[in-house]
Amino acid sequence: MTEREDLLVGNFPIVPKQKRAQQKRKALLESGRILFIDKGYEQTTAKDIAAHAGVATGTFYRYFSDKRQLLMSLLEDRIEEFFPPEPSWSTPDPVSLLAKMLEEHGKRLNKLGLHRVLQELLPKDPELAEAISAARRKIQTRIYSGLKQAFEKGWTWKDLDFDTVSWSIMTLVENAHEKEVQGGGHVDYYQLAKVICRMVFPPEVHKE
Amino acid sequence: MTEREDLLVGNFPIVPKQKRAQQKRKALLESGRILFIDKGYEQTTAKDIAAHAGVATGTFYRYFSDKRQLLMSLLEDRIEEFFPPEPSWSTPDPVSLLAKMLEEHGKRLNKLGLHRVLQELLPKDPELAEAISAARRKIQTRIYSGLKQAFEKGWTWKDLDFDTVSWSIMTLVENAHEKEVQGGGHVDYYQLAKVICRMVFPPEVHKE
Amino acid sequence: MTEREDLLVGNFPIVPKQKRAQQKRKALLESGRILFIDKGYEQTTAKDIAAHAGVATGTFYRYFSDKRQLLMSLLEDRIEEFFPPEPSWSTPDPVSLLAKMLEEHGKRLNKLGLHRVLQELLPKDPELAEAISAARRKIQTRIYSGLKQAFEKGWTWKDLDFDTVSWSIMTLVENAHEKEVQGGGHVDYYQLAKVICRMVFPPEVHKE
Amino acid sequence: MTEREDLLVGNFPIVPKQKRAQQKRKALLESGRILFIDKGYEQTTAKDIAAHAGVATGTFYRYFSDKRQLLMSLLEDRIEEFFPPEPSWSTPDPVSLLAKMLEEHGKRLNKLGLHRVLQELLPKDPELAEAISAARRKIQTRIYSGLKQAFEKGWTWKDLDFDTVSWSIMTLVENAHEKEVQGGGHVDYYQLAKVICRMVFPPEVHKE
DNA sequence: CATGAATGAGCTTTCATTCAT
DNA sequence: GATGAATGAAAGCTCATTCAT
Numbered sequence: 001m002t003e004r005e006d007l008l009v010g011n012f013p014i015v016p017k018q019k020r021a022q023q024k025r026k027a028l029l030e031s032g033r034i035l036f037i038d039k040g041y042e043q044t045t046a047k048d049i050a051a052h053a054g055v056a057t058g059t060f061y062r063y064f065s066d067k068r069q070l071l072m073s074l075l076e077d078r079i080e081e082f083f084p085p086e087p088s089w090s091t092p093d094p095v096s097l098l099a100k101m102l103e104e105h106g107k108r109l110n111k112l113g114l115h116r117v118l119q120e121l122l123p124k125d126p127e128l129a130e131a132i133s134a135a136r137r138k139i140q141t142r143i144y145s146g147l148k149q150a151f152e153k154g155w156t157w158k159d160l161d162f163d164t165v166s167w168s169i170m171t172l173v174e175n176a177h178e179k180e181v182q183g184g185g186h187v188d189y190y191q192l193a194k195v196i197c198r199m200v201f202p203p204e205v206h207k208e
Numbered sequence: 209m210t211e212r213e214d215l216l217v218g219n220f221p222i223v224p225k226q227k228r229a230q231q232k233r234k235a236l237l238e239s240g241r242i243l244f245i246d247k248g249y250e251q252t253t254a255k256d257i258a259a260h261a262g263v264a265t266g267t268f269y270r271y272f273s274d275k276r277q278l279l280m281s282l283l284e285d286r287i288e289e290f291f292p293p294e295p296s297w298s299t300p301d302p303v304s305l306l307a308k309m310l311e312e313h314g315k316r317l318n319k320l321g322l323h324r325v326l327q328e329l330l331p332k333d334p335e336l337a338e339a340i341s342a343a344r345r346k347i348q349t350r351i352y353s354g355l356k357q358a359f360e361k362g363w364t365w366k367d368l369d370f371d372t373v374s375w376s377i378m379t380l381v382e383n384a385h386e387k388e389v390q391g392g393g394h395v396d397y398y399q400l401a402k403v404i405c406r407m408v409f410p411p412e413v414h415k416e
Numbered sequence: 417m418t419e420r421e422d423l424l425v426g427n428f429p430i431v432p433k434q435k436r437a438q439q440k441r442k443a444l445l446e447s448g449r450i451l452f453i454d455k456g457y458e459q460t461t462a463k464d465i466a467a468h469a470g471v472a473t474g475t476f477y478r479y480f481s482d483k484r485q486l487l488m489s490l491l492e493d494r495i496e497e498f499f500p501p502e503p504s505w506s507t508p509d510p511v512s513l514l515a516k517m518l519e520e521h522g523k524r525l526n527k528l529g530l531h532r533v534l535q536e537l538l539p540k541d542p543e544l545a546e547a548i549s550a551a552r553r554k555i556q557t558r559i560y561s562g563l564k565q566a567f568e569k570g571w572t573w574k575d576l577d578f579d580t581v582s583w584s585i586m587t588l589v590e591n592a593h594e595k596e597v598q599g600g601g602h603v604d605y606y607q608l609a610k611v612i613c614r615m616v617f618p619p620e621v622h623k624e
Numbered sequence: 625m626t627e628r629e630d631l632l633v634g635n636f637p638i639v640p641k642q643k644r645a646q647q648k649r650k651a652l653l654e655s656g657r658i659l660f661i662d663k664g665y666e667q668t669t670a671k672d673i674a675a676h677a678g679v680a681t682g683t684f685y686r687y688f689s690d691k692r693q694l695l696m697s698l699l700e701d702r703i704e705e706f707f708p709p710e711p712s713w714s715t716p717d718p719v720s721l722l723a724k725m726l727e728e729h730g731k732r733l734n735k736l737g738l739h740r741v742l743q744e745l746l747p748k749d750p751e752l753a754e755a756i757s758a759a760r761r762k763i764q765t766r767i768y769s770g771l772k773q774a775f776e777k778g779w780t781w782k783d784l785d786f787d788t789v790s791w792s793i794m795t796l797v798e799n800a801h802e803k804e805v806q807g808g809g810h811v812d813y814y815q816l817a818k819v820i821c822r823m824v825f826p827p828e829v830h831k832e
Numbered sequence: 833c834a835t836g837a838a839t840g841a842g843c844t845t846t847c848a849t850t851c852a853t
Numbered sequence: 854g855a856t857g858a859a860t861g862a863a864a865g866c867t868c869a870t871t872c873a874t
Contacts, residue, residue, distance in 0.1 A: 020854095040331050042250055042332075043332070045848075046847080046849080047847075047848085047857095055855080056855060056856040056857055057848095057849090057856080057858090058849090058850080058851080058855070059854085059855060059856070059857095060849095061848090061849070061850080062854075062855075066849080067848080119328070119331075120331060122324070123247070123248030123249075123251075123324055123325075123328055124248050124250070124251055157406070159402075161396060161399040161403075163396070163399075164395075164396055164400050164402075164403055167387060167395075168380055168400070168403050171379060171380055171383045171387075172376055172379055175383070179375060187375075188369065188372055191369040191371075191372035192372050192376070194369075194372075195372055195373060195376050195407050198406055198407055199403050199406055199407060202411060203410060203411065232838090253863085253864060253865080254864080254865070254866085255863095255864075255865090263838075263839085264838060264839045264840055265839085265865095265866085266840065266866085266867075266868080267837075267838055267839075268866095269865090269866065269867080270837070270838075274865075274866085275865090436833095437833085440834095456747050456748055461867090461868060461869075462868080462869060462870080466836095471834080472836050473835080473837090473869095473870090474834070474835055474836065474837095474870090474871080474872080475833085475835070475836095476870095477869090477871080478833075478834080482869075482870080483869080532747050535743050535744070535747075536744055538740070539663070539664030539665075539740055539741075539744055540663075540666070540667055575818075577818075577819075579815075580811075580812055580816050580818075581819060583803060583811075584796055584816065584819050587795060587796055587799045587803075588792055588795055588796070591795045591799070595791060595795075603788075603791075604787070607787075607788035608792070610785075610788075611785075611788055611789060611792050614822055614823055615819050615823060618827060619826060619827065648858085648859085669842085669844080670843080670844065670845085671842095671844085679859075679860085680859060680860045680861055681844090681845085681861070682845085682846080682859070682861065682862095683859055683860075684845095685844090685845065685846080686858070686859075690845085691844090
């Protein structure tokens with residue numbers, strides 16, 4: 001991760017040591033986050049962010065080399081938060097556990113709020129796209145191995161296609177959050193968890 | 209749909225009558241499509257499109273009032289193509305049929321290629337977002353009633369949550385295409401179809 | 417006048433001989449006049465004029481080298497109409513005669529309607545400005561000599577300043593029309609004529 | 625007037641506080657004035673003005689929302705200066721006083737120099753036209769009542785038409801300045817004053 | 833001759849970024 | 854360090870004029 005982060009964020013203005021400066025930096029980050037979410041990345045200008053943070057335009061550039069870098073800093077170490085943790089299957093009630101996890105993940109994404117902004121950027125920023133892609137692959141790999149373990153314990157469908165199923169789980173989990181945002185009715189996380197479990201386990205295992 | 213489409217596209221420069229002009233218009237549309245896909249919507253300028261089509265900037269504005277309208281023309285009457293047809297369950301081999309449908313849908317999307325562009329635009333263009341949303345709702349409604357019929361015939365899980373499952377199917381189908389694009393290996397449409405069927409039918413029905 | 421006109425109009429497209437062509441030319445002139453008056457010179461495009469005249473854009477340029485030349489043709493031989501004829505003083509009732517002349521001049525200007533357009537152009541077109549200026553000088557000279565004759569007959573004030581008075585008459589007459597247009601109440605031409613006569617004749621002459 | 629002025633000028637970029645900025649603003653205003661007078665309003669671009677003021681294009685837009693607003697700032701609180709003060713008749717030597725007033729007004733107009741520019745704008749800018757019109761009405765009303773007072777004191781012609789005469793005075797005074805500009809020889813303000821007085825007073829009053 | 837599509841210079845305006853104070 | 858005025862490249866769009874048909 002570290003290498004990738006460095007790549008993304010660059011090492012431009014050394015994170016300043018003073019308290020004051022730290023506060024300004026934080027204010028800028030927070031203003032950036034708010035405005036990006038509110039108006040979109042492209043529609044938000046450096047001037048806007050500076051004004052919202054109560055500093056001068058020029059100050060923006062003391063802390064960030066440009067708008068992109070601010071966004072990257074916002075994302076720093078958090079890209080993984082955009083993706084769900086791997087579900088745990090070795091539990092008496094995987095459906096409830098999964099439901100809970102889904103809900104928490106949804107909340108986390110809503111709190112970050114940058115989901116949309118990322119989508120806006122992907123076409124323009126191959127580097128970011130690659131970072132996202134890497135994070136996604138990483139998670140999917142974890143899900144994959146989780147599935148494999150469950151398989152080895154004989155819990156899953158015998159013909160489980162790890163690849164397809166792990167991808168399906170990822171996809172549903174990632175999009176559950178969007179569904180909620182779009183106001184297309186709230187997601188019933190429990191039902192979704194059930195559906196996911198059906199993709200993985202044959203019915204007889206459920207009773208276990 | 210037709211009314212909404214008209215709304216989106218407007219009736220700006222009447223589609224010209226001459227052959228030549230038609231060719232230029234087509235060239236512009238095609239150049240727009242290529243550049244939008246290649247560089248993203250925001251990064252593509254009217255000038256770029258004109259240059260790529262081998263015409264002068266002003267010519268662009270003969271045929272389209274602006275970039276957005278070109279995109280809308282590109283989308284005209286095609287919004288529904290972005291969404292899958294509803295799967296049919298009443299068939300001897302729903303998995304294969306579904307797999308075939310998924311593949312065809314993926315091909316169609318790849319041919320259009322505008323999937324990403326749409327995503328870039330959605331946050332900024334509420335009108336488009338609404339059109340997309342309507343199309344999506346329409347399809348999902350169809351899937352929903354398909355499920356209901358299957359349920360009434362007693363084929364599905366007894367506790368099927370139509371809403372959650374129809375949404376899950378939509379989501380997987382919509383994203384299958386993306387998986388392919390991202391180069392994460394080809395999608396195994398057959399496996400995906402199997403997973404979807406497992407969300408819907410209990411195993412004993414599969415044998416039927 | 418001829419030389420000046422040639423200067424203004426240029427000798428670009430030889431006035432065409434055919435009837436058809438003549439009609440198109442006239443239609444263009446008339447459309448130009450209407451649109452110039454309605455929207456102003458700058459706001460009217462060659463395309464507008466052609467469309468209004470029911471011909472193609474290119475046709476415009478067959479008859480006129482450009483927008484300016486159309487305007488000049490509109491003005492051709494008419495610049496003098498923008499200015500009043502010299503008043504005649506040797507008449508039993510100069511006030512009534514003058515009043516009548518003022519009214520007729522006002523009507524003529526309203527009919528042409530290009531007064532405003534000229535004003536719009538003067539700053540940009542020194543050549544036109546010069547032509548206007550020359551025409552004005554010409555009229556003023558006539559008024560001047562009319563006054564001189566009246567003076568020599570002993571009718572006017574003994575200390576009449578020909579220059580000032582002829583200029584004043586010109587100015588009032590030229591602006592009377594504008595007053596009417598601006599809707600600042602109709603001009604009472606008879607009262608205006610009386611005022612002008614008082615500038616010229618002492619009261620005892622009036623009784624004559 | 626103040627309200628109307630505020631309306632015209634808007635309150636776009638708050639007049640900046642720093643000295644430097646004030647200078648740039650002034651430089652832009654002055655450059656605008658010069659170029660408007662020299663080339664006309666329409667022929668002058670924002671870029672021209674910026675270049676003439678020695679600043680970048682973008683700087684223009686820091687201080688003015690557009691060309692029009694610059695002109696409006698140039699006019700701010702000055703519209704009345706374009707019109708003469710009302711003449712005073714109750715004085716031992718109204719002719720000389722009037723002559724002096726005319727000359728001063730002429731000088732003031734020449735200093736502003738924007739007379740022509742206004743004329744260019746009037747047809748296109750109804751708001752400005754209304755402001756001008758209001759100012760003109762105001763002055764004319766004052767002249768009107770001045771005449772009425774003189775009439776009541778028995779100084780004027782018995783059949784004085786206040787309306788026509790006040791309009792005539794306005795018109796002559798407004799245009800006197802133009803005469804000078806057009807290089808038709810300097811205006812003899814004294815002679816003009818005499819002419820105006822003859823419009824108002826019968827000869828026997830002059831001796832008083 | 834007529835047509836109207838095509839051209840491209842040029843105008844307005846915005847905004848990321850710099851730099852004098 | 855902080856400030857915010859200044860910069861100028863670049864985007865969107867218009868329109869006088871040309872030219873292939």
